[in-house]
Every structure is written in C-alpha cells, then in structure tokens.
Amino acid sequence: MTALPEIYAKDTPGEISREILIVDDSAASLKQIGTYLAGTYDFSMAKSGEQALRICERERPDLILLDIDMPDMDGFEVIRRLKVHPLLERIPVIFLTGSMDTETEARGLRTGARDFIKKPVEKDILLHRLSLHLRISSYEGYLAESVMRMTEGFALSIANLIECRDENTGGHVQRTSRYVEILGRHLFSKDLFLDELSGSALDMMVRAAPLHDVGKISISDRILLKPGRLSDEEFAVMKTHSPVGAQMLKDMYERTPAQTYLRYARMIAAAHHERFDGKGYPSGLAEEGIPLCARIMAVADVYDALVDDRVYRRGMTHDEAAGIVMEGRGTQFDPKIVDSFDKCRAEFAALTKDRCRPS
Secondary structure, rough: OOOOOOHOOOOHHHHHEEEEEEEOOOHHHHHHHHHOOOOOOEEEOOOHHHHHHHHHHHHHHOOOEEOOOOOOOOOHHHHHHOOOOOOOOOOOEEEEEEOOOOOHHHHHHOOOOOOOOOOOHHHHHHHHHHHHHHHHHHHHHHHHHHHHHHHHHEEEEEEHHHHHOOOOOHHHHHHHHHHHHHHHHHHHHHHHHHHHHOOOHHHHHHHHHHHHHHHHHHHHHHHHHHOOOOOOHHHHHOOOHHHHHHHHHHHHHHOOOOOOHHHHHHHHHHHHOOOOOOOOOOOOOOHHOOOOOHHHHHHHHHHHHHHHHHHHHEEOOOHHHHHHHHHEEOEEOOOOHHHHHHHHHHHHHHHHHOOOOOO
C-alpha cells in the first residue's frame, strides 16, 4: 500500500515545518496571531492585500490566514486573485473576520475559502483549524501528485511510442527534456524572462517537453520515415503535426486542468517550429509572440536533430551542431536563449558525447 504523505500521518502540527502567511491590516492582530504560531509554525506577515500577493508569488506559503475587512483590497479580492493564478490557486485560505453573518460566510465559501475563524482569535481554535486544513491540503496535494505522475507516465508512453515510428534513433524526447532543463536553469540564474520563468514554470516546461511532437501520431509512415527530402506537398502534411498536437494537448488539459504542465505542453507543441524572425510555422509568430517555452524548445529540438543519426545522414559533431545553432541567433532562435546555449555548451556536449562523432 502506498504510504500517505508524512504530514497527513502526524499527530502534531509542529513536527513538520509549514509556512503560514498572516494577512491583516491590524498590527495588533498580526502580533497576537504571530505569538500563537511562534514555535509551532514558520510564518510571515502582510499588512495589505497587495503585499500578501507579492509574498505569495515569492514564497508560496502552505496556508493563508486572511482578514476580510481591509482597506484598498479586501479579503474577497485577494482570494479572487489567488484563484486565477495557476501556481497559487491551490493554497488553502482561512478567512479571519469579526462578522460571521450568513451572507459573509456564504460569499466566502463561494470564493474558495476553506474555513472561517472569528476575531479576536482564540489560540486553541486557531491551532486546531491550522492542523486540520494543512492535513487536508497535504493529502489533496498527494492525490494530485499521484494523478500527475500517472498522467505523465501515460503521456510519456505515447511520446515514446511516437518516437518509435520517427526517423530518429531513440531517446530524443528524454534528451530534449534535459536540454530544456539546462537552458531554462541558466536563463533563470541570470534573472532573464522574470515574468515567465519561475522555478515552478521551468519544472512544468521540463515535464512538458517530451510531448512536443505528439502530433506526429497523425502523420503516415510514408512521410514520417521517408529517407530523403520531403516534397512540398509532403512537407505541408508534416507541418500539420504542430496544430494537431496542440489540439490533442488542449483537449487533455481541459479534461485534467489540475495537470498544469499540459498547458505548457500545448504551447510547446503548437509553436516549437516557429522562428524568431517570423518565418516559421504553423502561425508565423515572431519574437516574444512565441511562448518562451517554445523558444527554448526550438533550440533543444534543433540541436538534438543535428547531432542525431538519421536514415539519410550521420549525425553532426557537437561543435558542428553548436555552430549551426549559433548561426541561427536572432533569425531562427531567440538571441538570449542562444547566448545561454553558448554558455552551456559543455553540458550539452557531455550529454551527447557517447553518440556524437568526435569533434
């Protein structure tokens, strides 16, 4: 039998460190609740809704104690913004309120609050509610992770099945995923694309990368395995694998919206053949109009295709392939991503040394 997540099996909330965010415009209330939590939970404080949202973006707390009645942005607006954010929507929220009327309670539950605690807060009630809802949240996370792993395993099996039909020699989906991770990690370390590239977003991109060519399931073997250049008509058919794959992944994501990586997979499938100069396919997107995940995937995909043996040619050396990637800077590829590739050449070479011809 699969073990339950550790926090779900514990009897006391302090045995595993959990981060609580307390949001209240009253300094006295913050101080009181902080005193109650000290020694049992790690916690941070925010005196406004705007500050709370910034902390959530940065730290992703395990639970939020949220005052309803605050100036400028009340608790209802804060939770509304949390629920539309893909990385924050699952954080449990307990409302703090001095007014427990039926209308307020009903509105809070409709917006997604897990519970209410009446102010002024009683310590024993607070600690009991925190323990309960952290356990529930942890178990929900455990179930979501289990479903994600099953979904990913199924999707990866499909990707590997498609790869068996393709012209490459195997391992392409795993290698390109590693290349995406290398590039994304370097971009993240340089604080590039801060609006799009968080640690969580990179994790989703890496998980999504193996599905970039899932649309090739719709392409006949006559075209997919042809030993030579495709005719214009054949290439037109081949290009349909991008929109077909994107639609497949869109359908999967709509059926399992908790699997956020599928949203990235759809974007990658749709746009990894677009070019930075707008001359790619299928939509002729250009520059930042191409999703970042697809711009990263484009470099990873082309590099691996160049060093891989194909039925009609031998794979290039690492240096030859790297040279072609560098030549595509600003035309085929995003210049910033190519610059990161240049800095990560040694890591790419290490991953390909066992199958490339010597440089």
